[in-house]
Amino acid sequence: MAIISTAGLARTFTTKRGPVEAVRGIDLTVREGEILGLLGPNGAGKTTTLRMLTTLLAPTGGAATVAGHDLATDPAGVRAACGYVAQSGGVDAQITVREELVTQGRLYRLPRARAGERARELARDLDLTELLDRKCGTLSGGQRRRLDIAMALTHRPKVLFLDEPTTGLDPGSRAGLWDLVRRLRDEHGTTVFLTTHYLDEADALSDRLVVVDGGVVAAEGTPAALKQEYGGSPDASLQDTFLAVTGRGTTPADAAPMTV
Numbered sequence: 001m002a003i004i005s006t007a008g009l010a011r012t013f014t015t016k017r018g019p020v021e022a023v024r025g026i027d028l029t030v031r032e033g034e035i036l037g038l039l040g041p042n043g044a045g046k047t048t049t050l051r052m053l054t055t056l057l058a059p060t061g062g063a064a065t066v067a068g069h070d071l072a073t074d075p076a077g078v079r080a081a082c083g084y085v086a087q088s089g090g091v092d093a094q095i096t097v098r099e100e101l102v103t104q105g106r107l108y109r110l111p112r113a114r115a116g117e118r119a120r121e122l123a124r125d126l127d128l129t130e131l132l133d134r135k136c137g138t139l140s141g142g143q144r145r146r147l148d149i150a151m152a153l154t155h156r157p158k159v160l161f162l163d164e165p166t167t168g169l170d171p172g173s174r175a176g177l178w179d180l181v182r183r184l185r186d187e188h189g190t191t192v193f194l195t196t197h198y199l200d201e202a203d204a205l206s207d208r209l210v211v212v213d214g215g216v217v218a219a220e221g222t223p224a225a226l227k228q229e230y231g232g233s234p235d236a237s238l239q240d241t242f243l244a245v246t247g248r249g250t251t252p253a254d255a256a257p258m259t260v
């Protein structure tokens with residue numbers, strides 16, 4: 001069953017220098033319980049797509065449903081069904097990890113005692129228990145990322161959107177996050193829609209990949225199918241496959257000489 005489905009989803013930004021067509025018509029479906037990896041070069045439209053699917057940004061074209069709720073007619077239903085970890089998270093530096101988690105629970109209308117309990121559960125799952133009474137401003141990059149994710153899980157969303165969740169994480173924290181994503185899927189049936197520039201991560205974690213380039217879907221399929229189709233063999237590297245899809249191989253012929 002499709003839990004996310006988009007048809008011609010598009011977003012054009014109006015700027016002083018004219019329109020920027022960030023997303024030019026994306027058609028995709030995600031099955032319930034699937035881990036979908038959204039790949040694409042910088043500026044391809046990944047973050048813009050996630051912001052539309054989480055109702056943070058209104059589409060300028062097309063339509064989408066998330067967990068049965070239409071983006072245009074039932075944005076509150078969409079918001080209740082999804083959690084979102086933005087590419088750069090925003091937490092308040094002055095308050096503690098516990099206060100941040102409790103406040104998030106209260107935003108989702110949990111009674112105070114339940115919000116405190118949920119904060120402890122999330123801290124345990126995200127390995128933040130030791131840090132509950134630390135000010136958010138003192139956390140390391142990886143610790144802060146885990147807090148961002150804990151906050152997005154407060155209301156047990158059916159769909160979790162993660163925009164570059166492991167950027168800046170050390171190898172141990174990254175492995176921990178992969179485990180968490182798999183556990184969310186296996187134990188709670190959560191659908192995970194994530195973007196990443198780490199192709200090893202996309203390969204290891206995703207059931208299916210969608211590659212966007214220039215605001216449209218350039219390729220999609222299981223990692224093995226994409227490697228077969230674009231890399232010539234199911235054992236091709238995802239790096240070579242990605243470069244073949246996006247045409248961004250740097251052969252000496254297209255490398256411009258440096259001017260400085």
Ligand SMILES: Nc1ncnc2c1ncn2[C@@H]1O[C@H](COP(=O)(O)OP(=O)(O)OP(=O)(O)O)[C@@H](O)[C@H]1O
Pocket residue numbers: 013014015020021022023040041042043044045046047048049087
């Ligand atoms: N508010 C905005 N106003 C104008 N242009 C924007 C705005 N937000 C995004 N864009 C442009 O839309 C395009 C897509 O941006 P987006 O952030 O979706 O890319 P991305 O695939 O997430 O890239 P990255 O891998 O660098 O995070 C880019 O050209 C970007 O400059």
Ligand SMILES: [Mg+2]
Pocket residue numbers: 046047048087163
């Ligand atoms: Mg982005």
